[in-house]
Amino acid sequence: xxxxxxxxxxxxxxxxxxxxxxxxxxxxxxxxxxxxxxxxxxxxxxxxxxxxxxxxxxxxxxxxxxxxxxxxxxxxxxxxxxxxxxxxxxxxxxxxxxxxxxxxxxxxxxxxxxxxxxxxxxxxxxxxxxxxxxxxxxxxxxxxxxxxxxxxxxxxxxxxxxxxxxxxxxxxxxxxxxxxxxxxxxxxxxxxxxxxxxxxxxxxxxxxxxxxxxxxxxxxxxxxxxxxxxxxxxxxxxxxxxxxxxxxxxxxxxxxxxxxxxxxxxxxxxxxxxxxxxxxxxxxxxxxxxxxxxxxxxxxxxxxxxxxxxxxxxxxxxxxxxxx
Ligand SMILES: Cc1cc2nc3c(=O)[nH]c(=O)nc-3n(C[C@H](O)[C@H](O)[C@H](O)COP(=O)(O)O)c2cc1C
Numbered sequence: 321x322x323x324x325x326x327x328x329x330x331x332x333x334x335x336x337x338x339x340x341x342x343x344x345x346x347x348x349x350x351x352x353x354x355x356x357x358x359x360x361x362x363x364x365x366x367x368x369x370x371x372x373x374x375x376x377x378x379x380x381x382x383x384x385x386x387x388x389x390x391x392x393x394x395x396x397x398x399x400x401x402x403x404x405x406x407x408x409x410x411x412x413x414x415x416x417x418x419x420x421x422x423x424x425x426x427x428x429x430x431x432x433x434x435x436x437x438x439x440x441x442x443x444x445x446x447x448x449x450x451x452x453x454x455x456x457x458x459x460x461x462x463x464x465x466x467x468x469x470x471x472x473x474x475x476x477x478x479x480x481x482x483x484x485x486x487x488x489x490x491x492x493x494x495x496x497x498x499x500x501x502x503x504x505x506x507x508x509x510x511x512x513x514x515x516x517x518x519x520x521x522x523x524x525x526x527x528x529x530x531x532x533x534x535x536x537x538x539x540x541x542x543x544x545x546x547x548x549x550x551x552x553x554x555x556x557x558x559x560x561x562x563x564x565x566x567x568x569x570x571x572x573x574x575x576x577x578x579x580x581x582x583x584x585x586x587x588x589x590x591x592x593x594x595x596x597x598x599x600x601x602x603x604x605x606x607x608x609x610x611x612x613x614x615x616x617x618x619x620x621x622x623x624x625x626x627x628x629x630x631x632x633x634x635x636x637x638x639x640x641x642x643x644x
Pocket of ligand 1: 339341450471477478502524601605606610
């Protein structure tokens with residue numbers, strides 16, 4: 321296990337609520353951190369660019385106040401997600417704001433993040449980078465990231481195709497930093513499985529969209545409750561990068577989820593849409609394969625309590641089976 325000191329006594333569950341374009345803002349992040357799981361959001365969600373400073377001040381103030389009123393409680397640190405891609409022209413400006421606030425964790429996506437690692441390490445911040453294969457994992461490790469997020473088959477949004485059984489065990493042979501596992505983890509049983517496989521933290525996105533604090537339309541939350549794994553479509557049509565989306569939202573946009581055209585890679589666009597008139601993320605809803613377990617959209621605190629019970633149950637089940 322390679323859990324950084326920052327996360328040793330601050331978590332109720334070994335979980336990071338992953339960054340979600342449009343969906344994660346201060347309300348969700350604050351609720352996650354108060355419940356004892358890391359809350360995160362993409363810096364790009366704070367618009368215009370000046371908003372990021374405001375959001376970070378609000379998150380820090382509310383968590384600080386909560387900690388002083390509840391000294392016995394575990395309150396998790398927050399994380400900011402930086403999309404390292406040519407289309408993100410505010411990357412270094414956002415990073416300056418993160419340095420000013422000494423943001424505890426930076427989550428990087430897409431390009432290997434050398435300049436972000438340097439900036440975060442200048443004040444003792446941690447960098448976790450998300451990857452879908454070993455080649456990208458090695459590149460990020462060479463650049464000194466503190467953790468690797470292994471985005472495996474079935475993850476919501478941009479996702480890989482490798483089984484977690486393959487990727488976690490292979491990366492663990494040589495990477496000694498923190499390992500986060502992502503892809504279709506929707507309950508405490510999934511969290512316990514990730515840890516049993518050797519991950520330090522489970523990285524969960526879709527499950528947190530169906531919560532009271534998420535910035536998502538009620539129709540989106542209801543669709544996550546209503547549908548299951550077989551409704552998820554893996555395509556690169558909407559952003560040029562392969563990802564998982566809810567088939568019914570694709571059909572509602574007038575496309576046939578079973579016969580989608582192939583993406584035009586010259587039109588990759590991560591911030592605000594895709595190659596069709598319907599916008600990725602706003603109209604075409606990202607979702608992982610773990611939605612079959614989502615039956616409600618409760619407040620985050622209630623969801624985390626429930627997952628803690630499931631996590632304990634899974635650990636007990638394992639002990640019972642191991643001793644049988
Ligand atoms: C609606 C949606 C938006 C997402 N937006 C981002 C994002 O802005 N940045 C990022 O690094 N990952 C993003 N992701 C990926 C998640 O952070 C994470 O890898 C994924 O949700 C984990 O799989 P799960 O949804 O099956 O739990 C997004 C995923 C979804 C479903």
